[in-house]
Amino acid sequence: MSIALSCKNIEVSFDGFKAVAGVDLDLSRGEVHFLIGPNGAGKTTLVDAITGLAAYTGSVVKDGEELRGRKVHHIARRGIGRTFQTATVFENLTVAQNLDIAAGAGRSPWTLLRRRRHLPQNVVDTMERIGLADRADTPAGVLAHGQKQWLEIGMLLVGDADVLLLDEPIAGMGHDERETTGRLLHDIAVDRAVAVVEHDMDFMRAFASRVTVLHAGAVLATGSVDEVSGDPRVQEVYLGTAKESADAATA
Amino acid sequence: MKFFTTRAGTWTGFGAAALVLFGLAPLLLSGFRLGLLAQFLCYAIVAVGIGLAWGRGGMLTLGQGVFFGMGAYLMAMHLKMADAEFRGGPGAVPDFMELAGIRELPAYWAPFASPAFTIAAILVLPTAFAVLLGLAVFKRRVKGAYFAILSQALAGAFAILLIGQQSLGGFNGLSRFRYFFGYNLDDPVNQQMLYFIVAGVLLAVVAVSLQLRRSRYGELLVAVRDAEERVRFLGYDAANVKVVAYAVAALFASVAGAVFVPIVGIISPASIGIVPSIMFILGVAIGGRASLVGPVVGALAVAWAQTALSEQFPSAWTYAQGLMFILVIALLPGGIASTAAVLKRIPTKRATVEATT
Ligand SMILES: Nc1ncnc2c1ncn2[C@@H]1O[C@H](COP(=O)(O)OP(=O)(O)OP(=O)(O)O)[C@@H](O)[C@H]1O
Ligand SMILES: [Mg+2]
Numbered sequence: 078m079s080i081a082l083s084c085k086n087i088e089v090s091f092d093g094f095k096a097v098a099g100v101d102l103d104l105s106r107g108e109v110h111f112l113i114g115p116n117g118a119g120k121t122t123l124v125d126a127i128t129g130l131a132a133y134t135g136s137v138v139k140d141g142e143e144l145r146g147r148k149v150h151h152i153a154r155r156g157i158g159r160t161f162q163t164a165t166v167f168e169n170l171t172v173a174q175n176l177d178i179a180a181g182a183g184r185s186p187w188t189l190l191r192r193r194r195h196l197p198q199n200v201v202d203t204m205e206r207i208g209l210a211d212r213a214d215t216p217a218g219v220l221a222h223g224q225k226q227w228l229e230i231g232m233l234l235v236g237d238a239d240v241l242l243l244d245e246p247i248a249g250m251g252h253d254e255r256e257t258t259g260r261l262l263h264d265i266a267v268d269r270a271v272a273v274v275e276h277d278m279d280f281m282r283a284f285a286s287r288v289t290v291l292h293a294g295a296v297l298a299t300g301s302v303d304e305v306s307g308d309p310r311v312q313e314v315y316l317g318t319a320k321e322s323a324d325a326a327t328a
Numbered sequence: 329m330k331f332f333t334t335r336a337g338t339w340t341g342f343g344a345a346a347l348v349l350f351g352l353a354p355l356l357l358s359g360f361r362l363g364l365l366a367q368f369l370c371y372a373i374v375a376v377g378i379g380l381a382w383g384r385g386g387m388l389t390l391g392q393g394v395f396f397g398m399g400a401y402l403m404a405m406h407l408k409m410a411d412a413e414f415r416g417g418p419g420a421v422p423d424f425m426e427l428a429g430i431r432e433l434p435a436y437w438a439p440f441a442s443p444a445f446t447i448a449a450i451l452v453l454p455t456a457f458a459v460l461l462g463l464a465v466f467k468r469r470v471k472g473a474y475f476a477i478l479s480q481a482l483a484g485a486f487a488i489l490l491i492g493q494q495s496l497g498g499f500n501g502l503s504r505f506r507y508f509f510g511y512n513l514d515d516p517v518n519q520q521m522l523y524f525i526v527a528g529v530l531l532a533v534v535a536v537s538l539q540l541r542r543s544r545y546g547e548l549l550v551a552v553r554d555a556e557e558r559v560r561f562l563g564y565d566a567a568n569v570k571v572v573a574y575a576v577a578a579l580f581a582s583v584a585g586a587v588f589v590p591i592v593g594i595i596s597p598a599s600i601g602i603v604p605s606i607m608f609i610l611g612v613a614i615g616g617r618a619s620l621v622g623p624v625v626g627a628l629a630v631a632w633a634q635t636a637l638s639e640q641f642p643s644a645w646t647y648a649q650g651l652m653f654i655l656v657i658a659l660l661p662g663g664i665a666s667t668a669a670v671l672k673r674i675p676t677k678r679a680t681v682e683a684t685t
Contacts, residue, residue, distance in 0.1 A: 149560040150566075167551040168554060169554055170550060175551075177544070178551050178562065189545040189548065190544075191544065192543055193544050193547075
């Protein structure tokens with residue numbers, strides 16, 4: 078198990094308000110690493126910082142290279158891929174076109190200016206893997222919600238990302254789709270580092286190799302599912318609120 | 329419609345267009361009307377570029393008059409130099425400068441005595457300007473309405489700048505050209521030749537646009553239009569993708585301006601400022617910005633309507649223009665090119681209603 082991405086003392090502030098206040102985080106290949114925490118804990122902002130969208134202090138190192146200050150597309154080229162809280166695919170393009178674009182960031186101008194004669198093999202394989210082989214020519218805009226999220230993950234896979242940061246990848250999915258997604262995440266994590274931002278505790282328990290709990294911009298606890306759920310501070314701050322809202326929902 | 333996306337369909341489409349442009353039009357139209365059509369085709373060339381940059385790339389290029397004007401003035405300078413040389417030998421000053429009291433040829437005019445230099449300048453200068461401007465603007469993520477306003481302001485500023493340049497004819501611009509690369513412009517045969525040139529340029533420009541749209545670049549451009557941020561997170565520099573389409577549109581506009589000059593016989597700040605730039609956009613919006621031939625059809629329709637209406641009711645044109653715009657936006661947001669799709673949708677809507685009841 079090797080550390081793919083190492084974040085040290087990340088701080089992001091918005092007009093003086095510290096959305097992320099000194100976070101250390103290591104992501105290892107072979108792990109599905111869950112990032113959990115209440116609303117506003119800073120999970121998305123942390124992902125924004127790593128991927129170059131939000132300015133921060135501290136350091137993010139991938140395979141020995143410092144990424145702070147690099148542009149968004151440079152960071153993506155270093156193999157760090159992300160999805161968004163609301164699935165963002167190219168709605169007017171087909172599934173195959175979406176994947177072909179995602180696979181092609183390194184293409185030469187000459188290749189770009191010509192027509193695509195046939196799909197690259199990794200695009201074909203990935204369509205199979207994310208269960209969209211029969212939807213190759215379907216415009217991404219008409220896909221079901223869950224399928225869009227799979228397509229987004231597929232776009233990171235064809236782009237050869239080996240650190241995947243997924244922001245709420247199962248939001249809006251039914252039970253079976255969640256199971257499929259969970260298995261897919263473990264499948265792709267074999268030779269990659271996968272970080273998953275999630276609110277769903279059952280999903281987390283079922284599929285997390287490691288968990289980091291964020292609260293008010295700081296790391297509250299990190300470890301295995303059991304270690305984290307046994308931590309009293311986590312129970313107080315996070316699972317306590319989850320329990321309250323669960324109680325409220327059943328009441 | 330599917331047929332036209334195949335290889336055979338493409339050749340059929342181009343064949344039919346060539347037949348109309350090179351066969352039917354010269355046969356059916358008088359010399360005067362053919363000249364008008366040639367002028368309209370110049371607008372259509374600009375429109376094809378806008379279709380690419382705006383329809384495919386999402387950049388609302390409200391200032392294409394700048395590039396059209398650059399091409400036009402560069403060509404006009406050469407024609408004036410050639411005329412002056414014909415009358416007074418090498419180094420002679422163009423007639424309008426004599427009238428304005430300019431005795432000495434300004435240094436920047438001198439290279440335009442060369443046809444090769446002029447053609448190179450027409451192809452390179454506006455394109456390079458568009459690349460630099462595009463990099464400055466798109467790298468800073470200026471887009472949407474801000475980009476539109478910026479490009480429109482540029483067109484306005486360019487026209488004002490030209491009005492102040494006495495050595496470029498000021499407010500009156502450049503006119504009264506006699507020869508075009510040695511051919512007398514009063515000769516009807518040469519006028520028809522110009523028409524053929526502009527028709528050929530239009531077909532070429534449509535072919536380039538088609539290739540770009542069908543290429544991987546074309547797909548990427550649509551992706552940037554719809555979700556620019558996402559494209560960045562896939563590892564592309566989205567600004568570069570936009571710059572290419574913007575520069576190609578500028579090149580098309582410049583070439584259109586260059587052929588416009590010998591056909592119409594005058595170029596002045598009034599034909600390149602804000603109002604003409606809006607005219608270009610209007611045609612594209614009416615024809616259908618995202619389709620390949622929509623912009624061509626729209627540009628021809630708007631230019632034709634303007635000529636027809638302003639011949640009969642000079643003051644009505646402005647209102648008609650506004651009315652056309654509103655009608656298209658309200659009824660056919662995809663322009664004339666989307667008529668078929670809209671008509672097809674009406675019965676299917678009814679069908680789905682039936683299916684659900
Ligand atoms: N662009 C911004 N400007 C100002 N404040 C922001 C901005 N983005 C996020 N914040 C604030 O930073 C904090 C962390 O937000 P963030 O979106 O990272 O939370 P999160 O953990 O992803 O929450 P959720 O689970 O609801 O998605 C919140 O208080 C939020 O209001
Ligand atoms: Mg979030």
